[in-house]
Amino acid sequence: MSITTTTHLNFRGQARAALEHYADVFGGQVQAFTFAQGGTDRDRADGAVDDQVIWGGVTAPNGFSVMAFDVPPGRSYDPGTDAVYVSVRGDDPEEITRFFRGLAEGGTVRADLGPAGFSPLYGMVTDRFGVTWVLDVAASW
Template identity: 55%
Template sequence: MSVKSVTHLNFRGDARAALTFYQSVFGGEAAIVTYQDAGAVQDPADAGQVMWGQVAAGNGFHVMAYDVPVRLPYDKGRNAFFVSLRGDAAQEITGWWEKLADGATIVQPLGPAPWAPLYGMLTDRFGVTWVVDVLS
């Protein structure tokens, strides 16, 4: 089982520009999926915004980012990042999820998602938001 944690930056309309900037600084490859690309548009204002993006470089730099949908609150200084925890074994990820969930606020229950066999989001008792998923 391998696991990887990555800083996941949150923006309101600036994710594409930020990813482009970080790629210019660190190199690597950028990947960007909009809400429209994923068929996940709930508000037309979000259609061209980044639902998921990342820059990953051979030197080890890796950051993920997205544009917070307009229906959700966003405070640039308050909820500017998540910790993304990804693994390839559902049992181990589920075990970590259950431990992180102790005293947490569940934002999205752990369950199947269109892009992953398991995905969930919670804010732990210390105020850190974790995005947890299994990639298989």
């Protein structure tokens, strides 16, 4: 038996835009289903917006995978402060640099991309959707 884990991000009306941005940065295709396509009675009771995303994701050939959802207006939603970091680790410094720059567009760099004691290349950025990413090149110990 084999399982995988995928980061699942919650938004309020920005899931599709975020998925499109992540597909631009990491590659892959956006798949998105709206509440109109698959919402439940509970979603409708919570004020789900028909054209917002009930299930979406990006999967890229390089192994990147992320899912996203638009929380309906009738449900509590607070993205919190540093509740989750999405970690992207690779072995190609140029690829990690490209990802970092793409995520930093319109976002806030929290730690410049550079050497760290635990990695030859590390950086942290909060993207324009409020998601914080840590990117690094795996150290060879």
